[in-house]
Amino acid sequence: MLLNPYGMVYVLRLGHRLGRDKRVTTHVGLVARAFGANGFILEGCDESVLGSLRKVLSVWGGDMVVECCSSGMEVVRSWKDAGGEVIHLTMYGLPLDDVIDAIRVSPKPKLVIVGARRVEWFYYENSDYNVAVGNQPHSEVSALALFLDRLFRGRWAYIRFGGAKLRVIPSSRGKVVVRVGGPREGSDEGSRGFHKGSG
Amino acid sequence: MLLNPYGMVYVLRLGHRLGRDKRVTTHVGLVARAFGANGFILEGCDESVLGSLRKVLSVWGGDMVVECCSSGMEVVRSWKDAGGEVIHLTMYGLPLDDVIDAIRVSPKPKLVIVGARRVEWFYYENSDYNVAVGNQPHSEVSALALFLDRLFRGRWAYIRFGGAKLRVIPSSRGKVVVRVGGPREGSDEGSRGFHKGSG
Incomplete structure (x- = not known):
């Protein structure tokens, strides 16, 4: 780390x-x-x-x-x-x-x-x-x-958290979450999902 | 403020x-x-x-x-x-x-x-x-x-919080709380008390 x-x-x-x-x-x-x-x-x-x-x-x-x-x-x-x-x-x-x-x-x-x-x-x-x-x-x-x-x-x-299954792509007005290691990791074309907010 | x-x-x-x-x-x-x-x-x-x-x-x-x-x-x-x-x-x-x-x-x-x-x-x-x-x-x-x-x-x-009744005097190993406006305000001879910690 x-x-x-x-x-x-x-x-x-x-x-x-x-x-x-x-x-x-x-x-x-x-x-x-x-x-x-x-x-x-x-x-x-x-x-x-x-x-x-x-x-x-x-x-x-x-x-x-x-x-x-x-x-x-x-x-x-x-x-x-x-x-x-x-x-x-x-x-x-x-x-x-x-x-x-x-x-x-x-x-x-x-x-x-x-x-x-x-x-x-x-x-x-x-x-x-x-x-x-x-x-x-x-x-x-x-x-x-x-x-x-x-x-x-x-x-x-x-910090880059090793072994993550999900990662957030910072966004000005949305919730962009990608599945790490999947075919589209690192792209904002990745799997988007609506995930609970943390406040 | x-x-x-x-x-x-x-x-x-x-x-x-x-x-x-x-x-x-x-x-x-x-x-x-x-x-x-x-x-x-x-x-x-x-x-x-x-x-x-x-x-x-x-x-x-x-x-x-x-x-x-x-x-x-x-x-x-x-x-x-x-x-x-x-x-x-x-x-x-x-x-x-x-x-x-x-x-x-x-x-x-x-x-x-x-x-x-x-x-x-x-x-x-x-x-x-x-x-x-x-x-x-x-x-x-x-x-x-x-x-x-x-x-x-x-x-x-x-920040100095106006109107406070109590104030903490920072301490390396204790809990020093003074009553504000009392006769001993600002002195660590002030009213000491054991007060609940905030973590």
Whole structure:
């Protein structure tokens, strides 16, 4: 993947509540993939979320690892024991612009933590960086997107997702989707279809 | 507000389904506020979402207008009749980087549309721009955040939200919240509290 020179980046989603958080957590996982993370770990093995993400990977490609765990704290401890660094996104942390260069230049594998509601004190104490994407309440979905955007300097826009079955051809006023590897791939004469929008 | 020189920006959230989309739609509204939009219009008057947003405005400040409507199409027609322009965020659209400069230099009031599931063809046809924040599926929450970030060139980070009751003091390893206008405002000796994280 194009973003590899910056080192491995995993996202850990904490505090997912079955049912209630399904959609937001799925969006967090989709952002991880679309903005170039190498892996997504969900605390709590919600198969409806994991299945949605795997389905997107199968259709739209990419090789992001999708896993779940029973304890985010154990993931953090193992990550640090293995020489990685931990970045916790929180509205109480230091401004993104102030710390992103230091984070970017470090060659250590990065674990980026996004919480749901209340995040245990452990994560504040054991993260190498507590980073705020603005000190205002918004969303873990947008916080992760902005963090990865700055980390990768916008290069997520140029990722080519390997193994995709479908690909969008950008269009000023339509929905043009081509089947990859088919006889007409890469042409806007390819198989057009009306596909659900993502907003 | 600091971002005013760029002109008025409203966000229109389409296709909200009561209950099911409550959390994601609330996150869209919070992103609109945190990233500098002047107004948020929800198609479908879900008081649980509108109430959550108004509560955030009352506590954390800002003057974003929060409204609802019964028909997004009517909002679009009125917006255009009044001389404004309409930008629809969709994964099928033109790359953000290719169109954002043209959008930014236009002094017209901007209506930014974010959909939920399927978006009616009307919006593709009647938008001045169909814009993709990447042609991959992710989230309307992240799409809106990235769009506003690029539109405002990252200046959302410097917005001072007027009328705030609480303000976060950025912290490397804690949660420091001060009560605005109290005797200790602006000092990290201010009223410290443990407040819910936003992830």
